[in-house]
Amino acid sequence: MKNNVYVRSNRSIYTISITRIFFLLPLIAYGFYKNGIHLYLNDYINIKELFLPLIIIFGGGIIGAIVNIIYELLIKRNKQGFTSLIFSSFHVEYGMILGCLIPISINLAVYFSCMFVIFMISKFLNNRINTICVCFITIYIVAIMSGLMTDFHFENLYELDKQFSLDFMDYLIGKAPGGIASTHIILLTLAFFGIHFTNNNKTAITTSSVIIIIIAYIALAIVKDISFNTLLFSNNILFIMTYVATDSVTSCYTIKGKITYGILIGLLTFGFYFVKPILAPYIAILIVSLFNNLIDRKLNAIPKTN
Amino acid sequence: MNNNMVSIPDGFHLDNKVHEYLNPDYLYIPLKEGLSLSVKTNALIYKEQVLLKGEGEYIYSPISGKVMGKTDSMKLNNKHVECIVIENDYREKVNKKKGVLRYINEYTKEEMYKLIYKYNAYNGILPENPKILVVNGIDPDPFEKTSSLIINTYSSKILEGIDAISSILSLEETYLSINNHDSDNVINLTNNIGTYPNITLKLLPDIYPIGFKKVLLKNIVSKQYKEEDILYLTVLDIYNIYNVLKRKKPLTERLITLSGNAIEQPMVINVKVGTSIADLIKNVCHVTNNKYYVVANGLLSGKTLTTLNNVITSETRSIFLNTIDNHKETKCINCGLCNSKCPVGLNPKYIKAHKKADKTKCIHCGLCTYVCPSKINFKPYLGGNNEE
Numbered sequence: 059m060k061n062n063v064y065v066r067s068n069r070s071i072y073t074i075s076i077t078r079i080f081f082l083l084p085l086i087a088y089g090f091y092k093n094g095i096h097l098y099l100n101d102y103i104n105i106k107e108l109f110l111p112l113i114i115i116f117g118g119g120i121i122g123a124i125v126n127i128i129y130e131l132l133i134k135r136n137k138q139g140f141t142s143l144i145f146s147s148f149h150v151e152y153g154m155i156l157g158c159l160i161p162i163s164i165n166l167a168v169y170f171s172c173m174f175v176i177f178m179i180s181k182f183l184n185n186r187i188n189t190i191c192v193c194f195i196t197i198y199i200v201a202i203m204s205g206l207m208t209d210f211h212f213e214n215l216y217e218l219d220k221q222f223s224l225d226f227m228d229y230l231i232g233k234a235p236g237g238i239a240s241t242h243i244i245l246l247t248l249a250f251f252g253i254h255f256t257n258n259n260k261t262a263i264t265t266s267s268v269i270i271i272i273i274a275y276i277a278l279a280i281v282k283d284i285s286f287n288t289l290l291f292s293n294n295i296l297f298i299m300t301y302v303a304t305d306s307v308t309s310c311y312t313i314k315g316k317i318t319y320g321i322l323i324g325l326l327t328f329g330f331y332f333v334k335p336i337l338a339p340y341i342a343i344l345i346v347s348l349f350n351n352l353i354d355r356k357l358n359a360i361p362k363t364n
Numbered sequence: 365m366n367n368n369m370v371s372i373p374d375g376f377h378l379d380n381k382v383h384e385y386l387n388p389d390y391l392y393i394p395l396k397e398g399l400s401l402s403v404k405t406n407a408l409i410y411k412e413q414v415l416l417k418g419e420g421e422y423i424y425s426p427i428s429g430k431v432m433g434k435t436d437s438m439k440l441n442n443k444h445v446e447c448i449v450i451e452n453d454y455r456e457k458v459n460k461k462k463g464v465l466r467y468i469n470e471y472t473k474e475e476m477y478k479l480i481y482k483y484n485a486y487n488g489i490l491p492e493n494p495k496i497l498v499v500n501g502i503d504p505d506p507f508e509k510t511s512s513l514i515i516n517t518y519s520s521k522i523l524e525g526i527d528a529i530s531s532i533l534s535l536e537e538t539y540l541s542i543n544n545h546d547s548d549n550v551i552n553l554t555n556n557i558g559t560y561p562n563i564t565l566k567l568l569p570d571i572y573p574i575g576f577k578k579v580l581l582k583n584i585v586s587k588q589y590k591e592e593d594i595l596y597l598t599v600l601d602i603y604n605i606y607n608v609l610k611r612k613k614p615l616t617e618r619l620i621t622l623s624g625n626a627i628e629q630p631m632v633i634n635v636k637v638g639t640s641i642a643d644l645i646k647n648v649c650h651v652t653n654n655k656y657y658v659v660a661n662g663l664l665s666g667k668t669l670t671t672l673n674n675v676i677t678s679e680t681r682s683i684f685l686n687t688i689d690n691h692k693e694t695k696c697i698n699c700g701l702c703n704s705k706c707p708v709g710l711n712p713k714y715i716k717a718h719k720k721a722d723k724t725k726c727i728h729c730g731l732c733t734y735v736c737p738s739k740i741n742f743k744p745y746l747g748g749n750n751e752e
Contacts, residue, residue, distance in 0.1 A: 061743040064663045064686045065375065065507070069737040071697065138692075148697075184695065260700065311700030312711060350698070358711055 072145035074258050074306070079119075079154055081252035082239070082301075086115055086158065088232055089239025093162040093214050102215040111238045114160060114169065118153030121170060125149050125177040133181075148307065149177050152189050155301050159194060159237035159294050161212045165201060172197045188308045188347040191340040198337060210336065212236050212293075229291040240297035250300050260304040262316035263323070267299045270324025278328075295327065298339045308347040315354040322346045322353075369571035369579075370705060370735060372506040375663070376623045376630040380548070382517055383633040385648050386617070387454055391427055391638035392438045392447035392675045399423060401448060405433045410459040412614055415448060422482060425450060426616035426636040428457035438640065439674045441660075441667065447675065450638070468528040468609040476532050476609065483614040485604040486597070487678060494595035497535050498584055499526055501542040501549070501599045502568060502575035505662030508621040508682045511575075513632040514599045515542065515549045519556060522599055525606035527560045533595070538563050539584055540599075545570035572664070573729035579707050621682035622648065624663070626656035635676055641683060642672035649685060659684040664730040691739040702732035702742060712742040723747055 093111040097103045103110075123144045130136040130143045144150060153173060160169060173193055180189040198210055211218075212235040224234055232242030240246070253259035272290065279286040290296070303309065303323055310319040326342030334341075346353075399418040403409050409425045416423035432449040439445060471479070480486050499522075503511045515522055522540075530538040540557075542549050544567040557565050566584055568574050574583065577596055585594055597605070600619065607613040618637050623630035628650040635644060641658060645651070658669040661681045676683075702712040708725045712732040715721045723746050732742045 061741060062657055062659075062668045063689045063691075063733055063739075063741050063743070064657070064659060064684070065372075065734065066689050066691055066739060067370070067372075067735050067737075069701070069735060070739075071694075071737060074699070074737060146694075257701075306697045306699045309698065311698045311713065312703055316700070355714075358714060 070145070071148060072141060075145055075148055075151040077256050077258045078151055078253055078301070081249040082154065082158065084245045085239045085242055085249060085297075086112075086154075088242045088245055089115070089158065089237075092232060092241070093238050097214060097216055100216060102219070111162060114162070114164065114166070114238055115154055115157030117166075117170060118155075118157035118173060119150045120153070121173050122149035122151070122153030122177060125174065125181060129178070129181045147181065147185060148305070149181070149189070152177070152193070152305075156190055156193055158239035159190075159297065159302075160197065161210070162214045162238050163211065164197070165204075168201050168204065169197055172200055185307045188302065188305055188343050190302045190305065191344040191347070194340050195337060195344070224287070226287055229287055234291055236292070237294045237297065240294040241291075243291065243296060246297055246300060253300075259300070260306070260309055260311075260316050262313060263304050263309055263320040264299050266317045266320030267303055267324040267327070268296065268320075270321050271295060271299070271327055274324065274328035278331075289331075293336050293339065295339055298343070299323070302339070303343050305347075308350055310350045310354045312354050312358045314357040315350070318353050318357060319346055319350060369574060369707060370731060371570060372572045372664075372734070375507045376625070378509045378513075378621070378623065378630045378632060380513065380516060381631075382513060382619065383622075383631045383648075385633055385635050385639070385644060387427075387452060388636060388639045388643045388647070389452055390432070390640070390643075391425075391429075391450045391452065391636055392435070392640055393423060393425070393450065393638045394438070394440050394675060394677065395434070395446045395448060396421075396423070401431075403431050405431055407431050408453075409450065411456050412616060413459055415450075420481065422484070422614070424484070424614040424616055426638055427452045428455050429453040437673060439669075439671055440677065442670045442674065445675075447638075468524070468606070469531050471528075471532055471609060473532055476529070476605075479608050479612065480605055483608040483612060484678065485608040485615055486601050491592050491595055493592075494533055495536045495593040496585060496589055497526070497530055497533070497538045497595045497597065498581060499538075499540045499597050499599060499602055500575060500577070500580055501540055502580065503621075503681075504573065504575040505664055505666065505682065506572050507623060507663045507684065509623075510619050510621045510632055510681060511599045512543070512546050512549060514603055514619060515546075516552065518603055519549070519552050521606050522602050523553075523556060523560050523563065525602040525609070526563055528609060529595075529597075529602070529605065530562050535562075535595070539566050540564070541566040541568050541580060541584060543568060543570050543574075572734075573707055573727070573731060576707070576727050576729055578727055579729075615678050618676060618678055618680060620676065620680055621684075623682065624656065624659070624684035624686035626651055626653040626685040626687055628652050637676060637678050639676045640672070641669065641674050641676065644676070644683065645672065645685065651685065653687055655687055656685040657688060659686055662730075664734055665728055689739075693740055694738045696738050696740060699737055701735045701737065702740075705731050705735050707731065710746075712746065716740070716742060716745040719745070 090111045094108045098108045126146045127143050130146045176193040230243045254261045275289040310316045323342045323346050327339045330338035330341050399416040402414050402417040411428040412424050414422050415425040430451045435449050436446050438447045501511050501515050622633050659666045663684050715723050726746045
């Protein structure tokens with residue numbers, strides 16, 4: 059009783075998720091234009107396929123909400139309000155982020171079923187490893203193995219049809235191939251500042267990982283004569299470092315821990331680039347996230363009192 | 365400025381008026397070690413007459429009336445304490461009128477210190493040779509309004525008091541810090557401070573816990589000054605010192621914030637030191653929700669009182685009648701806010717997991733518990749003020 063709490067901030071998983079999703083909306087709107095409206099206006103898709111980007115992104119969020127409701131109601135017998143059930147964990151946000159990262163050519167059955175199963179497992183495992191990374195890697199493997207997707211590529215029908223020569227500005231305004239809503243670098247930068255200034259992002263992770271990746275890719279671009287723009291802006295790397303690497307639950311939480319976590323992700327992303335460029339950042343985050351608690355503990359041990 | 369501190373929205377609306385409850389039926393003066401009763405049981409006592417006396421230490425009677433004897437039914441900070449009971453005769457009889465003695469700037473340092481200690485104007489030890497004076501006009505808890513209302517009501521006395529201390533001690537720098545959101549006081553002080561060129565007004569942002577001594581000093585005092593160079597006083601200390609220097613009025617009354625979501629009209633109220641909290645609530649508060657808890661010295665950083673038999677002392681800043689926060693604690697989401705917002709750089713999550721970890725730096729502001737999105741209560745793990 060002597061340590062009762064009388065006032066608390068209104069910050070919760072709900073407010074954090076909603077804020078992060080809010081700053082994703084401009085990217086989603088652009089993704090809808092790029093992979094829906096633009097294709098429809100150029101007669102690449104019909105009216106039904108026009109809304110596919112939104113179905114994939116918001117469908118991901120709905121799967122996250124369903125998983126939360128099923129788990130909380132049936133397994134934990136939690137009888138809190140509807141909003142508390144939906145936002146009992148970050149899975150709604152995970153679903154929408156995954157929707158932004160996935161290619162438009164994804165098979166919906168593979169996408170939604172993999173997402174549902176992985177989300178359910180991660181709920182049972184208390185969300186110990188980065189769910190988005192596990193989900194993306196699983197979808198990739200299942201899509202390739204099942205033969206439903208012959209080639210896991212990020213281009214939409216318009217991009218497959220034309221030959222492009224992209225310059226720096228094209229990357230900034232999102233013309234490059236990538237996930238459904240992850241290519242517009244200017245909007246992504248605005249989202250990054252938005253979630254940073256509202257205190258809903260572990261900025262140190264994004265900053266340190268991106269700095270390492272930029273340094274490594276500059277070196278690689280010089281040595282191997284590859285376009286630096288292509289290296290940095292392809293495979294959704296900047297989006298992943300902003301929204302996936304900073305997943306609250308599975309990343310480090312102390313300042314030293316966050317910087318170290320980001321540096322390790324940057325280094326491993328560069329290392330795995332030579333194995334599988336598409337999966338490199340996901341594998342890097344997945345591996346480092348296994349050690350998040352250890353990194354924090356080792357770097358921030360406090361002396362004991364006598 | 366520490367950007368990690370948090371802006372906390374105002375919880376309660378208090379009117380700009382100092383209320384009074386100066387006539388309780390009984391007063392309970394806690395007995396202190398080394399002090400003995402200087403009047404006999406059943407004797408009549410004047411207001412401001414010495415009640416308890418020790419070596420260079422005096423406790424004065426806040427009211428006139430009859431000394432009833434000792435009781436051990438009262439508590440001080442939830443611990444049983446023996447108290448002297450005084451029955452109020454409601455006459456406020458004073459033995460002799462002291463009047464204005466001398467111009468307050470004319471005291472010497474030794475005289476001033478002697479008066480301050482003799483009349484209990486300051487709880488603590490003043491530094492021998494201070495070089496800088498920092499006056500805290502910001503309430504430590506965001507839901508307290510005592511300091512703000514003291515400045516609002518007694519600004520000329522506060523400025524005069526600060527000026528006197530500054531010139532008596534020949535200080536190099538003198539700061540009066542207030543909240544920059546406190547617009548009435550900002551206007552009031554900026555209009556009047558020109559008369560006192562030796563006082564620098566520091567406007568600080570409305571962020572928590574800027575009103576805590578350690579945090580405030582870190583934000584105001586440059587590193588060239590050592591701890592022993594700094595004289596730190598609150599505006600209430602200044603008000604008490606002013607009364608001592610001007611009228612030799614001992615500390616027998618205390619301005620406190622009386623607030624919370626379970627009372628109809630939150631207020632700043634002047635009460636006698638030794639008033640029981642039960643009396644105060646019974647006679648002053650219109651309780652709107654009976655499921656309240658009583659919290660002393662801040663809703664965020666304060667301590668829940670286990671009984672209404674606690675007494676108000678010179679160290680009581682506020683009393684809150686508030687219902688408990690019913691948010692259910694959930695699993696930590698690793699956001700790190702407890703760590704990043706801690707004003708002294710502690711890691712509450714680590715301390716919670718490692719009970720032997722050093723937490724001596726903790727100032728018990730309660731910010732980690734306030735900001736936690738998982739509604740984890742860190743207070744029991746940080747020890748100190750909140751542990752019995």
